[in-house]
Amino acid sequence: MSNMEVIDGLLMKNNGILTTRECKKMNIPFIYISRMIKEKKLEKIDRGIYISNDGDLDDYYFFQNKYKKSIYSYQSALYLHKITDRIPYKIEVTMYKGYNPHSMKKNDIEIHFVDKKYFYLGLTEVETAYGNKVRVYDKERTICDLIKHRNDIDEEIFRKAIYMYLACNDKNLSNLYEYANIMKIQKKLDDLMVLANG
Structure with missing residues (x-):
């Protein structure tokens, strides 16, 4: 399974939310998160917390x-x-x-x-x-x-x-x-x- 497939799975499991902690556990380099931010597929919400375009802002x-x-x-x-x-x-x-x-x-x-x-x-x-x-x-x-x-x-x-x-x-x-x-x-x-x- 590729790193992007793992990230997609995490986003699906967590209602569009991704954390750097989860990525570290799965040995996914931060560069993948950076790319997704540049491609406007992810937005940084707080330190170590990101949300996809179809994710929910759950305070x-x-x-x-x-x-x-x-x-x-x-x-x-x-x-x-x-x-x-x-x-x-x-x-x-x-x-x-x-x-x-x-x-x-x-x-x-x-x-x-x-x-x-x-x-x-x-x-x-x-x-x-x-x-x-x-x-x-x-x-x-x-x-x-x-x-x-x-x-x-x-x-x-x-x-x-x-x-x-x-x-x-x-x-x-x-x-x-x-x-x-x-x-x-x-x-x-x-x-x-x-x-x-x-």
């Missing part, structure tokens, strides 16, 4: 490709799980305390920090609207984060997220209560469930 995928340790949380997680009716105006991610996100500090990004022992709690993957996989907290962890930081969350977003979550067929109440116990918000969850079911 969630590009962001996480650049900041691999980030996990989508809060409103970004609600959006990715389809348990909100709002499109977030900024990306929200969680990082562990001690991580220095100096290059991540932008107006359209909100970073939440947690102790490393909670960082991987509820980690899962979902597909974006463009079919790319990204790391995100599961619905239960997202709901627990909202409950824990309720005073910082818009009340309408909070209420809708709770009711949309409870209406989900794939909700996992056992995980919800387990996470609430680990995050020390069991009483808040109990009170909320009484109100929601009352």
Whole structure:
């Protein structure tokens, strides 16, 4: 298989997105990417990330490709799980305390920090609207984060997220209560469930 055939296969597999990391893994010299850029077959989106003419501009995928340790949380997680009716105006991610996100500090990004022992709690993957996989907290962890930081969350977003979550067929109440116990918000969850079911 030629290098161009390998690149075409990668572009097809990744919805028109190509990274230099993938090319290095496949031992494809960078000159092939350079040629494709000159021929207007590829466009550079960010450092090490390229998109073909028929590729989709997937902000969630590009962001996480650049900041691999980030996990989508809060409103970004609600959006990715389809348990909100709002499109977030900024990306929200969680990082562990001690991580220095100096290059991540932008107006359209909100970073939440947690102790490393909670960082991987509820980690899962979902597909974006463009079919790319990204790391995100599961619905239960997202709901627990909202409950824990309720005073910082818009009340309408909070209420809708709770009711949309409870209406989900794939909700996992056992995980919800387990996470609430680990995050020390069991009483808040109990009170909320009484109100929601009352």
